Amino acid sequence: MTHANRDTQRTPAHTRSQVLAHALNLFTGRGYFNTSVHDIAHASKVSVGSIYHHFKGKEGVARTLYEELLVQMTEEITYIMRNHATARSRCRAITELLFSMTIETPETMEFMLYAKHREFLPDELPICSSKPFLMMNELVAQGMEAGEILPMDPTVATACLFGGSIRLITGYLDGVLEQPLPEYLEETWSCGWRAVAVV
Amino acid sequence: MTHANRDTQRTPAHTRSQVLAHALNLFTGRGYFNTSVHDIAHASKVSVGSIYHHFKGKEGVARTLYEELLVQMTEEITYIMRNHATARSRCRAITELLFSMTIETPETMEFMLYAKHREFLPDELPICSSKPFLMMNELVAQGMEAGEILPMDPTVATACLFGGSIRLITGYLDGVLEQPLPEYLEETWSCGWRAVAVV
DNA sequence: TTGACTAGAACGAACGTTCATTCTATTCTC
């Protein structure tokens, strides 16, 4: 009888999204290796068999999460690139994006910035070779050609421009910041930009 | 008869150091959860039982590694604090230390900067609350009082000052840098210091 | 009726840990 599930959605799309949401929660909360497929099934109120039907297994769930996340991030950055003209304005917008994503979807941010993907997704490239990170590099290189950013190795410029923000964000995710994260935005941005800007 | 081990040392100290060295190698190479106690035993040519005798188990090996590493790092920074007077000189020396440690003992650096300790050492504080990191914070705060560093939140200053270096180091450990790491030192330092220095 | 989907019991391999035993070097006794 269908009684037990009368009021819970059982569409494939709903199943997929439930699994992904709870897997993200568990992966970031306890870590990938401290989370079993049975844990995910239990948390998302979905059977183990369903998880294997939709994703090919535990690694498939993680891979799907990772890919969706990179796509989302790429879209956000693409949007910023279209709506801002100067390197300064673009970098500022990206910094704001990183901070606000951290507040709104900390688990997503943690999974992207902080997880060691290569331990459980062996074929994956390191995150800094991924599309959104390459776009940030590219944007900095363009800013350099345009004379907005000091001439130097673009890798160094990108690292220094966003390195402070990323450290503050990981500090926030670790729960070691004294103030709410947004209060650090202005100073962090000033420092990052001052590090590389042509005066 | 002692024949089989005639030419291999079997002192407790030797056993301990063998286990620690090979465990560090395996933990950083494949990750903590992809390394079994039997792997460590096999790699260090020591029995599983010995590992349990000296460390209380797999987690004990990791904890010992982590603690020894923080002690070493604390000593290095203490030494720098004693031998340099200004914040600028001290921060420069720490940046050089981070770079040279990365070249000389990349596994140590990876285990310190890059591993997710809290996944396998549940009681441990996040690395940024550890002694050496707190010392760096303190040093920056002093530099601010002395007027060498722009007045701002010390957490932000520390993050921006060293954030670029740390990102380059993790890039190196991921194998994504085009140039040898030392070639990035000067530019990275310049950016970091420019981000926070009083002009 | 078919085919996509769900369910959860069952499976086998791998893991961390334990333990009874053996080895080795030092200390004690005479």
Added chain:
DNA sequence: GAGAATAGAATGAACGTTCGTTCTAGTCAA
């Protein structure tokens, strides 16, 4: 100084558990 006694160290087979995965039976919509 020879031999017994002791304690720390080392061994690896065995154990119980957990995990990722598979499998078979069943459900539901079109």
